[in-house]
Amino acid sequence: MAPEKKYVVEHMEDGISPWVLLEYLAISHDVGGGAKFYLTSLMPSLKMSLPPQLVDPEVATTTSTDVIDLPGVRELAGHGRVCLLDPGATKDLAPQDAQVFDWFVFGGILGDHPPRDRTGELRKYGFEGRRLGPKQMTTDTAIRVVKMVVEDQIPLDKIEYVDFPELRWNKHESTEMPFRYVKDGQTGEPIMPEGMRELIRQDSNRGFDEFV
Numbered sequence: 001m002a003p004e005k006k007y008v009v010e011h012m013e014d015g016i017s018p019w020v021l022l023e024y025l026a027i028s029h030d031v032g033g034g035a036k037f038y039l040t041s042l043m044p045s046l047k048m049s050l051p052p053q054l055v056d057p058e059v060a061t062t063t064s065t066d067v068i069d070l071p072g073v074r075e076l077a078g079h080g081r082v083c084l085l086d087p088g089a090t091k092d093l094a095p096q097d098a099q100v101f102d103w104f105v106f107g108g109i110l111g112d113h114p115p116r117d118r119t120g121e122l123r124k125y126g127f128e129g130r131r132l133g134p135k136q137m138t139t140d141t142a143i144r145v146v147k148m149v150v151e152d153q154i155p156l157d158k159i160e161y162v163d164f165p166e167l168r169w170n171k172h173e174s175t176e177m178p179f180r181y182v183k184d185g186q187t188g189e190p191i192m193p194e195g196m197r198e199l200i201r202q203d204s205n206r207g208f209d210e211f212v
């Protein structure tokens with residue numbers, strides 16, 4: 001039997017914003033239990049401020065946990081079978097990559113528009129890179145898509161997406177999210193972490209150019 005896939009998010013922000021927290025909780029929920037989600041390079045002070053679902057497997061009930069922090073992704077350098085999900089990679093991820101990789105590394109980075117290529121900081125570890133198509137995804141979306149490709153064996157171009165959705169608040173106000181999301185097969189809406197719409201709505205009155 002093929003080894004279980006592991007998802008590693010290298011936290012690359014200074015603090016931990018509510019946006020990032022909601023994404024990490026969504027990832028923890030999506031990836032499921034069994035030590036498959038690794039949140040790396042968290043400063044000890046940040047770790048202390050995480051909700052229990054992200055640190056203590058005994059406490060979680062509805063969200064699965066098994067979030068283990070490693071010192072950082074550098075620990076995986078030279079391990080082999082590690083894929084960096086890299087918007088700058090020349091090759092797109094394919095279902096056959098399930099035979100090639102067991103570890104999938106992502107930047108724990110706020111999406112920005114236009115993208116600043118901070119994922120590039122992870123290239124120095126020499127991991128093989130794969131792209132998830134040309135459009136920027138939020139970190140939780142990127143993990144959702146990788147799982148669909150390598151675990152469910154769905155090719156990238158067979159996944160249904162919602163690109164740059166406009167979230168409408170009322171007749172006059174809306175917010176466009178400059179990212180690609182997976183489409184919810186039942187509602188047709190972009191899949192976002194629980195609580196994210198409310199957060200975006202709260203922020204929609206402030207100007208922002210750095211997001212999620």
Ligand code: SAM
Nearest residue numbers: 085086087106107111115117118119132137142
């Ligand atoms: N603007 C960003 C940057 O500076 O690189 C992209 C950050 S994105 C919000 C967070 C992470 O999701 C990336 O570090 C990458 O691992 C993954 N990701 C998002 N979209 C991707 C894509 N189209 N191809 C490959 N990886 C992607």
